[in-house]
Amino acid sequence: MHTTTATTNGDSTHVNGVNGTAKHPHTNGHHLNGDSIPKSTPTHNATANGHHHQPRARKDSSPLAPPFIVSAPGKTIVYGEHAVVHGKAAIAAAISLRSYFLVTTLSKSQRTVSLRFTDIGLDHTWNIADLPWKAFANPARKKRYYDLVTSLDRELVEAMQPHIMGVGKGEESPEKVKVRQAAASAFLYLFLSLGSERSPGCEYAMRSTIPIAAGLGSSASVSVCISAALLIQCRALAGPHPDQQGKEAEEQLERINRWAFVAEMLIHGNPSGVDNTVSTNGHAVLFQRKDYAKPPSVSVMRDFPELPLLLVDTCVQKSTATEVAKVAALKGLHPTVVENCLDAIDSITRSVYERITSEDFESDSPEGIQHLGELMGINHGLLTSLGVSHPRLERLRYLVDQSGVGWTKLTGAGGGGCAITLLRPDVATSTTNGDAAELNGEPGTHNTSYSTPLERLTQQLHDEGFKKYQTTLGGDGVGVLYPAVIGEEEIDLEMFLTAEGREGVEELVGGGRDREAWKFWRP
Ligand SMILES: Nc1ncnc2c1ncn2[C@@H]1O[C@H](COP(=O)(O)OP(=O)(O)O)[C@@H](O)[C@H]1O
Numbered sequence: 001m002h003t004t005t006a007t008t009n010g011d012s013t014h015v016n017g018v019n020g021t022a023k024h025p026h027t028n029g030h031h032l033n034g035d036s037i038p039k040s041t042p043t044h045n046a047t048a049n050g051h052h053h054q055p056r057a058r059k060d061s062s063p064l065a066p067p068f069i070v071s072a073p074g075k076t077i078v079y080g081e082h083a084v085v086h087g088k089a090a091i092a093a094a095i096s097l098r099s100y101f102l103v104t105t106l107s108k109s110q111r112t113v114s115l116r117f118t119d120i121g122l123d124h125t126w127n128i129a130d131l132p133w134k135a136f137a138n139p140a141r142k143k144r145y146y147d148l149v150t151s152l153d154r155e156l157v158e159a160m161q162p163h164i165m166g167v168g169k170g171e172e173s174p175e176k177v178k179v180r181q182a183a184a185s186a187f188l189y190l191f192l193s194l195g196s197e198r199s200p201g202c203e204y205a206m207r208s209t210i211p212i213a214a215g216l217g218s219s220a221s222v223s224v225c226i227s228a229a230l231l232i233q234c235r236a237l238a239g240p241h242p243d244q245q246g247k248e249a250e251e252q253l254e255r256i257n258r259w260a261f262v263a264e265m266l267i268h269g270n271p272s273g274v275d276n277t278v279s280t281n282g283h284a285v286l287f288q289r290k291d292y293a294k295p296p297s298v299s300v301m302r303d304f305p306e307l308p309l310l311l312v313d314t315c316v317q318k319s320t321a322t323e324v325a326k327v328a329a330l331k332g333l334h335p336t337v338v339e340n341c342l343d344a345i346d347s348i349t350r351s352v353y354e355r356i357t358s359e360d361f362e363s364d365s366p367e368g369i370q371h372l373g374e375l376m377g378i379n380h381g382l383l384t385s386l387g388v389s390h391p392r393l394e395r396l397r398y399l400v401d402q403s404g405v406g407w408t409k410l411t412g413a414g415g416g417g418c419a420i421t422l423l424r425p426d427v428a429t430s431t432t433n434g435d436a437a438e439l440n441g442e443p444g445t446h447n448t449s450y451s452t453p454l455e456r457l458t459q460q461l462h463d464e465g466f467k468k469y470q471t472t473l474g475g476d477g478v479g480v481l482y483p484a485v486i487g488e489e490e491i492d493l494e495m496f497l498t499a500e501g502r503e504g505v506e507e508l509v510g511g512g513r514d515r516e517a518w519k520f521w522r523p
């Protein structure tokens, strides 16, 4: 298997961003070929310990930038959630559910920035001039796009508060307000860090096909989108383009990932960084962060096997912060016991990594799958011991165990959310069309005679209010559609905001219509 290890931002000497100058009737004179992101700021040396050479000053763009879309996948943690928060290894894989972020630049006279995050009912506008630029520009606190930011600056978070307090307020529940304010804070902190008072007025619209708070990394994917879009706007990224050198592509991803982590800190408090790392890089990653002041160790597993997985949502929303705090509290009470549980999870992750990166691993061999499956079961048991399961997750595990189709573990923070089931190879290959139709959260045609255990299980899950998702593992990470044109059609804000449900969004902007239109950094 091909793996790449990337631990810190390296040096780059190649800057191949292409100015969008060619004329096109639909795009304010910007080229339709996805290589037309404005030229990036020259990349420069930046190291993990913060030493860097000063970059050259950036020029302001004069023509109105075209609308563009950034997209990033959700994830499933296959092994090692929670342990990863305490410095142990985890394996996470990208899934095919994604978030999409449309950026529309306003005319020069419109000095506002608006968030239209319709999935969470957030529609908010700030006057650019009213924002706390002074606090963020203070030389003692100012962070640059190439900095490694590993903690939030409390004073800057405070300075932002008056502009967040009014966000998302309505008649609805405090939980909904919290969700909106978390997303708005993530955006605003990055906007104020990466932009300036001269930043163009813009509308930023988010649509996602990832269920929120189900353990599938919706926040990380949103964070990666925000980071990549704002870095593109401040011209801190080169590419993506097809002839980009691997090392340069890796550096661009690293830059996006660093700021996505900052956004994750605003949503979660204390994230390990595994979610934003897999969402940025795509494929699958072995991830470990021993020291929060340093970049994590990341091995990207580019040809992660297509494991036959079933992804089931308990439909119980959870809070990652609460579940992470539970484990921390338990560790405070029983340090040795909890540390042993976390070490056991670490051994599981490492054993799986060795197995699937070994030359002779075959993803359809019953022995190989059995090994991975048994370790999934043990990993789930350890997470249950740490107190992060939920009666619905245990019910789900019981139903899958009874059916004999495979091995189940919770994925993500637990306390609700999703579980993954690794199917036995014989079960996976006997999946009928009926099963396939019933994936993606919808029940299929209801006949009462089921020929396979998987069909029986599918019906049982549906009857008990669980939701199945169809997804493939290990696709591309962050991608860019610049300008926002697929085929000959320019995607505008109205179309983007009114696309109906997951299918509508995917049909409008997903890669299905024109695979070549989207560009990805591919080291
Ligand atoms: N479609 C979306 N639009 C805007 N913000 C979103 C969207 N999906 C998720 N978020 C942000 O991410 C947060 C969810 O994070 P979290 O509870 O960790 O769930 P998950 O396990 O899905 O990452 C939300 O509170 C919201 O701030």
Ligand SMILES: C[C@@](O)(CCOP(=O)(O)O)CC(=O)O
Pocket: 077, 080, 081, 082, 083, 084, 085, 214, 215, 216, 217, 218, 270, 271, 272, 273, 274, 275, 320, 324, 411, 412, 413, 414, 417
């Ligand atoms: C529990 C944890 O390991 C994973 C959380 O994933 P999610 O937020 O449930 O998608 C926390 C983390 O790694 O930051």
